Amino acid sequence: MIKSMTGYGRSRMTVNGYDVSFEIRSVNNRFLDVNVRMPRVYGFLEEKIKKAIQERASRGKVDVFLTVERPTGEAAEIRMDTALANQYLEAMRAFAREAGLRDDISVTSLARFPDVFRQKPKEEDEELVWDSVRQVAEAGLDQFIAMRQREGEALFRDLDARLDTLSALLDQIRAHSGDALRVHREKLEEKLREYLADKEIDEGRLLTEVGLIADRIDTGEEMTRLASHIDQFRSLIRQDTPGGRTMDFLVQEMNREVNTIGSKCSQLEITQLVIDAKNEIERIREQIQNIE
Numbered sequence: 001m002i003k004s005m006t007g008y009g010r011s012r013m014t015v016n017g018y019d020v021s022f023e024i025r026s027v028n029n030r031f032l033d034v035n036v037r038m039p040r041v042y043g044f045l046e047e048k049i050k051k052a053i054q055e056r057a058s059r060g061k062v063d064v065f066l067t068v069e070r071p072t073g074e075a076a077e078i079r080m081d082t083a084l085a086n087q088y089l090e091a092m093r094a095f096a097r098e099a100g101l102r103d104d105i106s107v108t109s110l111a112r113f114p115d116v117f118r119q120k121p122k123e124e125d126e127e128l129v130w131d132s133v134r135q136v137a138e139a140g141l142d143q144f145i146a147m148r149q150r151e152g153e154a155l156f157r158d159l160d161a162r163l164d165t166l167s168a169l170l171d172q173i174r175a176h177s178g179d180a181l182r183v184h185r186e187k188l189e190e191k192l193r194e195y196l197a198d199k200e201i202d203e204g205r206l207l208t209e210v211g212l213i214a215d216r217i218d219t220g221e222e223m224t225r226l227a228s229h230i231d232q233f234r235s236l237i238r239q240d241t242p243g244g245r246t247m248d249f250l251v252q253e254m255n256r257e258v259n260t261i262g263s264k265c266s267q268l269e270i271t272q273l274v275i276d277a278k279n280e281i282e283r284i285r286e287q288i289q290n291i292e
Contacts, residue, residue: 002237003292004151005029005060005244009144015132017071022064022133022140024053026148028290029061038066044126045133052137056145058242059292068133070124078117085116148292155287156237162284163230166254169277170226173261176269177219219261226257233284244291251285 005028012021034050045066053062088110096103110116229250236243236250258281262274 001149001240002152002156002243003145003148004155004290005148005292006151006290007060007144007148009140009142009147011136011140011143013136013139015135016128018129018132019069020133020136021067022136023066024062024064024140024144026057026060026062026144029059032057032059032062034062034064036064036066038064039068042066042068042129042133045130048130048134049137052134052141056141057148057292059244066133066137068129080117081115085110085113088113088116152291155291159237159284159287160234162280162287163234166277166280166284167227167230169273169280170223170230173219173265173270173273173277174223176267176273177223177265219264222257222260222264226254226261229254229257242292244288247288247291248285251281251288255281255285 005026008025010021010023012019014020032054034053036046036049038045049064049066053064089105092105092109093103095101096105233247233250233254236247255278258274258277262271262278265271265274
């Protein structure tokens, strides 16, 4: 079954101590264009996330928003710069001796000086981080694909109904085209009688002229191709593999065949049916712009 390019999914979970939020949304696009926004420190996850999306989507402009919070207390390691602390301590003791002050220096006193205690970010296990993010991303992607499938089902029903309408219009055009040659023959005979008055009409010449007209107004090939395109389109919307680009091509071909039929047949009934068919094809063209 066809899928839409419009989709949305969101998931948030705590996995392996990491609080992970994953949000994904997409709109129409000719190709697959994935943009991932995340903290720079987790940039190593970008290609993994893109690959996971590419395995489940083939077209659309996809935006992903990822946030990852480390387990509490594991953001950094606190380390004391012992050498710097000793320098502060010697300087303070020297000043105490020179000033005749009581030496009441403590660790708390030293801790007030800048850079005595330093934070060093902990090195993270990239595989553990990816395992945590992957589980949350898969849950969000499941929602995302499910919405695309629901939208696709609605598109399928609409397109299937429009193809039924187009087939019915083609049947009516085929039925009226059988009368087109008869109408042209009658008009030709009428004009010949006007020009020749009471003279006898040359049936051989009349048949020749009718034959030439028949060649010019024959739409059998166009109707056969149009029917084939409709059948191919029906098959495409029932497949699981993406077919949006092929549908674009088929719509162009259907429109071309209908235009040719309209240019060959000037009969009022056929002209109106051609207009209706072109309107239906245009609606189909608009709908398939959202098909993956």
